[in-house]
Amino acid sequence: MDALQIVFLLTSLVILAASVAVVTVRNLIHAALSLIVALFGVAVLFVLLEAGFLAAVQVVLYIGAIAILIIFAIMLTRRVMQDTSTQTNAMWWVSAVMAVVLMAALAWLFMPGMSPLTFAITPLVPPADSLARLGASFVDPNQYALPFEVASILLLMAMVGSIVIAGEKK
Amino acid sequence: MMSEWTFIGLFLLLAAVFPGAPIILNSVLLGPKKNNPVKNSVYECGIETVGDTWVQFKVQYYIFGLVFVVFDVETVFLFPFAVAYGQVGLFAVAEVILFILILVGGLVYAWRKGALEWV
Amino acid sequence: MDIAKLLNDPVNELAKLLTGLLAGMGLPSALITTILLIIGVVAIGTFCLLLPLFLIWFERRVVARMQDRVGPNRVGWQGSLQTIADALKLIIKEDITPIGADVIVYNISPILSVVAIITMWAVIPFAINIVGTTLNVGALYIVSVGSLGTLAIMMGGWASNNKYALLGAFRTVAQLVSYEVPMLLSLLVPVILARSMEMNKIVGEQSIWFVIAAPIATLIFFATSVAEVGRTPFDLLEAESEIVAGFHIEYTGMKFAMFFVAEFMHAFTVGSLTAVLFLGGWRGPWAEEIPLLGIVYFMLKSFAGYFLVILMRASLPRIRIDHMLDLCWKFLTPLALGAIVITLLFDKLGPALLNVEYARWVGPDYMFARAGLLLLGNLLLGLITLYILSSEARRQRRAAEGEPAADHAAHGGHDEHGHGDEGHGHAAPTHAPAH
Numbered sequence: 072m073d074a075l076q077i078v079f080l081l082t083s084l085v086i087l088a089a090s091v092a093v094v095t096v097r098n099l100i101h102a103a104l105s106l107i108v109a110l111f112g113v114a115v116l117f118v119l120l121e122a123g124f125l126a127a128v129q130v131v132l133y134i135g136a137i138a139i140l141i142i143f144a145i146m147l148t149r150r151v152m153q154d155t156s157t158q159t160n161a162m163w164w165v166s167a168v169m170a171v172v173l174m175a176a177l178a179w180l181f182m183p184g185m186s187p188l189t190f191a192i193t194p195l196v197p198p199a200d201s202l203a204r205l206g207a208s209f210v211d212p213n214q215y216a217l218p219f220e221v222a223s224i225l226l227l228m229a230m231v232g233s234i235v236i237a238g239e240k241k
Numbered sequence: 242m243m244s245e246w247t248f249i250g251l252f253l254l255l256a257a258v259f260p261g262a263p264i265i266l267n268s269v270l271l272g273p274k275k276n277n278p279v280k281n282s283v284y285e286c287g288i289e290t291v292g293d294t295w296v297q298f299k300v301q302y303y304i305f306g307l308v309f310v311v312f313d314v315e316t317v318f319l320f321p322f323a324v325a326y327g328q329v330g331l332f333a334v335a336e337v338i339l340f341i342l343i344l345v346g347g348l349v350y351a352w353r354k355g356a357l358e359w360v
Numbered sequence: 361m362d363i364a365k366l367l368n369d370p371v372n373e374l375a376k377l378l379t380g381l382l383a384g385m386g387l388p389s390a391l392i393t394t395i396l397l398i399i400g401v402v403a404i405g406t407f408c409l410l411l412p413l414f415l416i417w418f419e420r421r422v423v424a425r426m427q428d429r430v431g432p433n434r435v436g437w438q439g440s441l442q443t444i445a446d447a448l449k450l451i452i453k454e455d456i457t458p459i460g461a462d463v464i465v466y467n468i469s470p471i472l473s474v475v476a477i478i479t480m481w482a483v484i485p486f487a488i489n490i491v492g493t494t495l496n497v498g499a500l501y502i503v504s505v506g507s508l509g510t511l512a513i514m515m516g517g518w519a520s521n522n523k524y525a526l527l528g529a530f531r532t533v534a535q536l537v538s539y540e541v542p543m544l545l546s547l548l549v550p551v552i553l554a555r556s557m558e559m560n561k562i563v564g565e566q567s568i569w570f571v572i573a574a575p576i577a578t579l580i581f582f583a584t585s586v587a588e589v590g591r592t593p594f595d596l597l598e599a600e601s602e603i604v605a606g607f608h609i610e611y612t613g614m615k616f617a618m619f620f621v622a623e624f625m626h627a628f629t630v631g632s633l634t635a636v637l638f639l640g641g642w643r644g645p646w647a648e649e650i651p652l653l654g655i656v657y658f659m660l661k662s663f664a665g666y667f668l669v670i671l672m673r674a675s676l677p678r679i680r681i682d683h684m685l686d687l688c689w690k691f692l693t694p695l696a697l698g699a700i701v702i703t704l705l706f707d708k709l710g711p712a713l714l715n716v717e718y719a720r721w722v723g724p725d726y727m728f729a730r731a732g733l734l735l736l737g738n739l740l741l742g743l744i745t746l747y748i749l750s751s752e753a754r755r756q757r758r759a760a761e762g763e764p765a766a767d768h769a770a771h772g773g774h775d776e777h778g779h780g781d782e783g784h785g786h787a788a789p790t791h792a793p794a795h
Contacts, residue, residue, distance in 0.1 A: 135507025206325030210333035248493040260474035267614035268455040359682040
């Protein structure tokens with residue numbers, strides 16, 4: 072068991088624990104902070120996959136922007152910051168069954184002996200200039216130039232839409 | 242690349258010790274502990290606290306955050322392009338200028354609609 | 361031990377010495393590597409905690425001289441031990457936790473604030489081969505740990521269970537979040553010019569300092585970084601007369617001291633980031649051969665930046681929050697976008713005009729031509745911006761003078777800006793007093 076595997080196992084445990092905390096903790100701010108821990112764990116997973124850029128982007132965007140927005144939203148709209156309703160409703164057993172079925176299906180799909188798919192496990196060796204290749208692929212007409220431009224239109228739509236919705240109260 | 246990030250990982254784990262040690266020195270070891278209810282009460286310009294701790298709902302805080310998220314994502318898209326700048330041609334620069342222009346259009350819209358005001 | 365090699369590459373030589381020592385004691389090599397890394401972490405962390413002792417004294421003396429007084433000069437030689445005395449005083453103060461405060465979050469906040477600043481120093485290059493680690497995404501990494509600091513402020517303000525702390529935290533986070541946009545955009549310019557995000561490579565490309573090739577980006581980065589720290593003129597967050605010390609009202613003793621250490625260290629980090637990204641970092645005569653000289657140049661430039669931050673604090677008044685946010689979104693963001701567009705265009709225009717390939721254009725032959733062309737582009741952008749600002753000011757003046765009785769009705773505030781060009785905006789700091 073080398074160091075990489077140990078780090079991966081620890082990170083996965085942290086992410087799982089934090090995710091469970093997000094949906095079960097009563098205090099909403101604590102739930103938001105657990106979400107931040109989970110997102111940070113995902114950034115660590117990106118580093119383990121040799122994707123340093125994506126790890127930095129994860130922290131900048133998810134933790135530095137989106138988590139702050141979530142915390143703003145919680146603080147600005149809740150007079151009482153405890154979630155005092157019950158944690159489950161009458162149909163909880165249906166969702167439990169569906170979760171178990173989904174987990175079994177995914178496990179069957181990825182288990183090497185039973186699954187109908189074949190996986191070739193290759194070592195992960197990213198090229199030295201992977202970041203430059205990513206950037207060049209954004210603007211190459213044969214690669215991702217069109218999704219790049221469509222992404223900007225998507226961002227424009229998001230901004231305009233949120234301003235329209237938020238502005239109705241004025 | 243892994244060894245570089247290992248340094249960062251160790252850094253994050255150990256960095257909490259540096260502020261933590263003086264704080265523990267103060268709170269646990271050296272500081273006096275004389276609690277009394279007046280001292281522990283929350284500060285409100287010298288009078289007793291009135292009402293729960295909540296703030297008037299102000300949508301302005303949230304809108305700034307929203308516009309920030311959009312521009313943050315835009316900038317993050319531009320970083321890999323900046324690294325690859327040496328290898329791409331003038332056409333690529335035109336594409337990126339189009340990208341920036343679309344988002345400047347969004348900024349102008351936000352400006353005209355008064356979303357960037359602090360009322 | 362070879363003195364020449366020690367001078368040339370001190371960190372590696374010391375590492376080899378220690379490896380030999382530890383291997384001689386019989387430790388496995390993985391453990392040795394880990395121990396060396398931990399020693400590096402401790403070195404940088406201690407530097408980050410000890411430097412504020414000097415910085416605080418430096419600032420107090422300099423601000424005092426600017427205000428025509430003396431500043432602390434009793435404790436130790438010229439008051440240099442004053443900060444230690446203050447730290448000793450704070451460490452024996454009582455730690456009061458307010459009633460109803462959320463204990464975990466309340467305690468984590470000052471620690472996270474300091475951690476966010478310390479971890480920035482892991483990637484800042486002190487000399488050509490003295491750097492914590494050489495990440496290939498160094499510039500973005502610095503921004504990402506900076507955003508952890510923003511989170512710490514939010515948590516501190518909320519956890520104190522105090523209305524004023526919460527309000528202060530909201531306004532702080534709104535300011536920090538807004539100013540991160542022009543900071544990121546102006547950070548993009550040296551990355552474009554150096555074609556790499558790695559901090560040491562950015563310094564390596566600065567045979568001519570980037571402040572000459574991109575003056576507008578330098579100014580924007582410096583101004584927005586000062587706003588990110590929360591220093592005057594952007595220190596609405598700690599304005600004692602306005603929001604009663606903001607988000608750290610309820611903190612006492614060493615926790616309060618940690619917030620302050622974080623702020624002063626962040627102010628110095630602003631100076632050193634400006635030095636690394638725009639002023640050539642450790643570059644100087646003989647810096648490549650003798651790295652210790654590189655450290656000296658780097659510290660000199662960082663302190664020059666820090667001195668500028670102190671000068672701004674001592675001489676400028678605080679600006680109002682709505683003016684501050686207007687400045688950010690309506691002036692700095694379009695200007696930063698304009699600077700990026702100008703850099704993108706002019707840096708490709710040069711090789712196209714002179715018919716050289718890009719690889720030669722960024723080499724030492726065309727160094728002056730490249731810097732000159734980019735400087736020209738920045739001057740063009742500056743002239744366009746000044747023209748827009750002056751015509752807008754003229755229009756407002758005319759509107760204010762033209763109809764003195766009805767000027768509140770005629771001058772509708774913010775909404776008749778012609779916005780033809782691709783990214784040039786302007787601030788409107790001289791509103792007719794409709795606010």
